[in-house]
Amino acid sequence: MIAGYLKRLGEDLRKDWQLYLLILPMLLWIVLFLYKPMEGLQIAFKDFSPFRGIAGSPWVGLENFRTLLGDQIFIRAFVNTITISGLGLIFAFPVPIVLAIMFNELQSELGRRFSQTIVYLPHFISVVIVAGIVINLLSPTTGVVNLILSSLGLDRVYFLTQPEWFRTIFIGSNVWKEAGFESIVYLAAIAGISPTLYESARVDGASRWQMMWRITLPCILPTIIIMLIIRIGNLVEVGFEYIILLYQPATYRTADVVSTYVYRTGLQGTQYDLATAAGLFNAVIAFALVFAANRISRKVSTTSLW
Amino acid sequence: MASFNLYSRGDRIFGYANATLIGLFVLSTLYPFIYILSVSISSGAAVTSGQVVLLPKDLTLAAYEFVLSDRLFWIAYGNTFIYTFGGTAVSLAIMIPGAYALSRARLRGRKILNLMVAFTLWFNAGMIPFFLNMRDLGLLDSRFGIIIGFACNAFNVILLRNFFEAVPKSFEEAAKMDGASEFQLLWKVFIPLSKPAIITVALFCIVSRWNSYFWAMVLLRGEEKIPLQLYLKRIIVDLTANDEFASSLLTSRYSFETVTAAIMIASIIPVLLIYPSIQKYFNRGITLGGVKE
Numbered sequence: 016m017i018a019g020y021l022k023r024l025g026e027d028l029r030k031d032w033q034l035y036l037l038i039l040p041m042l043l044w045i046v047l048f049l050y051k052p053m054e055g056l057q058i059a060f061k062d063f064s065p066f067r068g069i070a071g072s073p074w075v076g077l078e079n080f081r082t083l084l085g086d087q088i089f090i091r092a093f094v095n096t097i098t099i100s101g102l103g104l105i106f107a108f109p110v111p112i113v114l115a116i117m118f119n120e121l122q123s124e125l126g127r128r129f130s131q132t133i134v135y136l137p138h139f140i141s142v143v144i145v146a147g148i149v150i151n152l153l154s155p156t157t158g159v160v161n162l163i164l165s166s167l168g169l170d171r172v173y174f175l176t177q178p179e180w181f182r183t184i185f186i187g188s189n190v191w192k193e194a195g196f197e198s199i200v201y202l203a204a205i206a207g208i209s210p211t212l213y214e215s216a217r218v219d220g221a222s223r224w225q226m227m228w229r230i231t232l233p234c235i236l237p238t239i240i241i242m243l244i245i246r247i248g249n250l251v252e253v254g255f256e257y258i259i260l261l262y263q264p265a266t267y268r269t270a271d272v273v274s275t276y277v278y279r280t281g282l283q284g285t286q287y288d289l290a291t292a293a294g295l296f297n298a299v300i301a302f303a304l305v306f307a308a309n310r311i312s313r314k315v316s317t318t319s320l321w
Numbered sequence: 322m323a324s325f326n327l328y329s330r331g332d333r334i335f336g337y338a339n340a341t342l343i344g345l346f347v348l349s350t351l352y353p354f355i356y357i358l359s360v361s362i363s364s365g366a367a368v369t370s371g372q373v374v375l376l377p378k379d380l381t382l383a384a385y386e387f388v389l390s391d392r393l394f395w396i397a398y399g400n401t402f403i404y405t406f407g408g409t410a411v412s413l414a415i416m417i418p419g420a421y422a423l424s425r426a427r428l429r430g431r432k433i434l435n436l437m438v439a440f441t442l443w444f445n446a447g448m449i450p451f452f453l454n455m456r457d458l459g460l461l462d463s464r465f466g467i468i469i470g471f472a473c474n475a476f477n478v479i480l481l482r483n484f485f486e487a488v489p490k491s492f493e494e495a496a497k498m499d500g501a502s503e504f505q506l507l508w509k510v511f512i513p514l515s516k517p518a519i520i521t522v523a524l525f526c527i528v529s530r531w532n533s534y535f536w537a538m539v540l541l542r543g544e545e546k547i548p549l550q551l552y553l554k555r556i557i558v559d560l561t562a563n564d565e566f567a568s569s570l571l572t573s574r575y576s577f578e579t580v581t582a583a584i585m586i587a588s589i590i591p592v593l594l595i596y597p598s599i600q601k602y603f604n605r606g607i608t609l610g611g612v613k614e
Contacts, residue, residue, distance in 0.1 A: 027429045033503035034422050041419025042434070044473050048454070049441045055450030069453075114346065120339045130347045132600060137350060139592050139599065141532035143550045144585050147557040148353045151360065157578055159356065162371050195350065223332045256535045260558050274448070281449040282539055294447035302444050 059295045063288035072288075079292035089293060092276040095269060096297075100250045103186050108246060110194040112239060115201030116231055120223065134195025142192075146260035149188050150175065175261065178269040185261065185270070189254065204238040205231060240315050248308030251301045273297045354589075361385070361583040365576030383574035384583035393544060394584070397552035400464070401531060404548050408468045409526040415472050417519065420481035421507050435482075442475045455540060462542040471536065477522045484518035485511055521602045528599070531592065549588050557581050 028035055054069065059079055061072040083089045114134070121127045137145070152158050155173040165171055174180045212230050221229070255274030262270035273293060281290025352375075359377040360368055362385075367378035388394055422428055423435060445451070460466030488511055496510050512519065534550035541547055547555075560577075 024429055027427075031427065031503075034425055034428055037418035037503060037507065038422035038428070038434070040415045041422075041473060041478070044415055044469075045437060045441070047458070048451075048470060048473075049445060050437075052446035052450040052454040055453045056446055058450075058453075117339055117343050120336070121343060122336055122340075126340065126343075130343050133347045134350050135600070136596065139528055139532075139596065140589060141534065141550050141553075143532075143534050143553045143557065144589060147553065147581060147585050148357060150557060151357065151578065151582065152353065154578070157368055157371055157373075159374055162374060191350065191353070195346075222329060223335050259535075260554065277448050282452060287449050287453065291447065291449040294449060298444060298447055305443050 056291065056295055058288045059292040061288055063291075065285075065287070079288050080296065082289060083293055083296065088271070089273075089276060091268070092271045092273050092293075093297075096251055096253055096272040096274075098269075099182055099185065099253050099272065102182055103189070103253075104243075104246055104250075107186050107190050107194065108243065110190050111197035112201050112235075114194060115198040115205060115235075116227060118198065118202060119205045119231065120227065131195070134198070136195075137192045138196035140192070142254070142257040142260060145188055145192055146257065149184060149261065153184070176263065176265040178266045181262065181266045181270045185258065189257070200242065201235055201238060204235040208234045237315070241312055244308045244312045244315065248305040249301070250304055251297050357582045357585050360579055361586050363579060365574055365579050368578045369576050381574060384579035385587075387575050387580055388583045388587060393552060394587075396545060397547055397549045398587075400546055401549040403464065404467055404537075405527055405530040408471065408530045409523055411468055412472045412474075412477070412526045413519070413523060416478050416481060416522070417512065418507065419473075420478050421485050421511055423478070423482045424485035438475050438478050442479075452539060461540055462546065463540075464546055466540060467537060467546075467548075470540075471530075471533075477525060481515070481518055481522055484515045488514050517602060520598075524595070524599050524602055527595065528592070553584055553588060556584060 058069055058072065060074055060076060061069070062075045062078070063069070063072045118127055118131060121130070153160055153174040155161055155171050160174070161171045172180075174184060208231065212234070213226055216226050216230060251273065253272050253274065255272055255278070258270060258272060258275050259278065262275065274297070277290045277294045277297075280286045280293070284290075355375065356373075359375065360373055362380055362382065363373045363377040364379035364381050364383070367373055372378045423431060423438070425431075428434070446454075455461060455466060455470055458466075460470060492510050492514065493506065496506050501509065532550060534548065534554050537548050537551045538554065541551070
């Protein structure tokens with residue numbers, strides 16, 4: 016069987032060698048940069064030392080995972096990850112939906128195009144700049160927020176050093192950066208609603224407010240549900256590249272997430288085995304969540320075509 | 322809409338309220354940009370004494386003069402250009418032929434290859450194994466490592482592949498009749514026909530390359546190779562705590578705040594320049610990317 020397959024493959028290679036030549040660089044790249052690193056996942060189960068290398072380091076079974084689960088800092092990072100994602104789900108997730116509906120209700124075509132152009136823009140700005148803006152605006156001495164506080168006779172607050180403020184700042188600035196851009200998906204869904212629905216509602220004397228609640232919102236509900244499921248699938252993924260820029264030891268209590276924990280213990284602290292185990296722990300949960308979400312989404316998206 | 326007068330009074334109030342709310346959202350999106358711009362062209366003294374809230378005070382370009390005379394700023398800017406355009410060129414050179422081959426039905430093992438690509442959307446080895454792999458490949462502290470290590474991405478490959486698959490068969494058959502090779506077919510038929518998808522992917526690559534800092538921070542050692550975002554990060558984030566440096570920057574003409582604001586503006590400008598073309602192509606790209614694997 017295998018010999019037959021190889022023979023056919025050989026014939027194909029000769030006949031279609033150009034096609035195989037075209038895919039070769041990408042195939043090499045995928046193997047070298049995406050699959051070869053997976054070999055390194057073994058160190059999650061080893062007592063890894065860079066000098067002995069991956070193969071030379073002894074196996075320790077689940078020891079690293081046991082250490083992790085006994086580590087208060089790791090547990091805290093895991094809880095923080097879920098908390099930040101969960102709060103994002105509650106407070107950030109609805110914003111692009113509301114925005115899309117509001118854009119749709121805007122009468123002036125010019126005004127709509129202008130405001131969309133503006134609110135999509137922050138998506139294309141780097142997290143470093145966004146962090147810089149946040150640091151500037153919240154600066155205890157020259158930041159606008161504190162200038163306002165002190166002009167109202169209130170005490171200045173050094174927001175970025177206060178654990179209680181971290182989540183608000185993180186989620187708030189993420190809404191500023193992404194909500195506009197995320198509204199595109201819902202706008203596309205709204206664009207797909209048949210105009211006859213609105214026309215007949217108008218004939219029946221419906222107000223715009225009623226049409227918004229009774230037509231627009233129900234019609235984009237399937238899209239909302241699918242986006243929600245995708246979001247739940249990504250529950251253990253947070254924008255750690257942004258967190259690294261904003262957090263500091265004073266705020267670790269609420270700001271430290273699994274990925275930042277991996278970064279600190281692994282890349283800054285060179286405890287490669289422990290950090291890999293932490294990353295793998297997260298990746299497996301993420302994969303399971305995405306997989307489950309995918310299944311539910313398939314069900315919902317077929318049943319929601321009523 | 323010509324039927325504006327048909328709206329009842331309640332509808333009109335609704336419309337005004339809605340427009341006002343959108344206006345507020347637009348303003349709050351714009352405000353941080355305006356603020357940073359104002360800070361960057363105000364005098365250091367005005368900013369540190371808290372006089373700049375919306376509009377600039379004591380107009381001056383001192384902060385820009387300071388930034389533009391910093392050797393490291395230019396090195397970082399140049400590096401970012403190399404990483405952005407070199408990286409995008411390499412990405413396209415690898416992904417376009419690969420996606421094209423994946424779109425051909427007679428490619429043997431196509432199913433497995435497609436699955437290999439899609440799997441990486443959901444699972445990857447993670448930070449540490451990726452880092453160790455780069456180290457093993459000798460790609461630490463190397464410009465080439467930054468360019469090649471992040472060349473492909475499953476999302477873009479799938480987007481291109483779907484687009485190639487949608488090219489009508491008749492084009493291919495006509496070219497085949499003329500005896501075109503696969504290379505000619507790709508170069509003369511598929512690439513010209515898929516321009517919107519290719520431009521979309523190129524823009525995705527450009528924006529993500531321009532904005533990325535994390536792996537440059539992890540992989541690069543020396544100052545000579547760092548991209549602009551890392552330079553920014555070192556100044557804005559790492560030095561904020563370092564009061565000594567911050568106060569050393571303080572003169573009456575510029576201050577730490579005006580200098581960092583000027584760097585931010587300098588790094589946003591290229592994004593603003595390509596933003597119109599992004600607007601044109603991204604919407605299409607988003608809908609393209611929504612197609613199932």
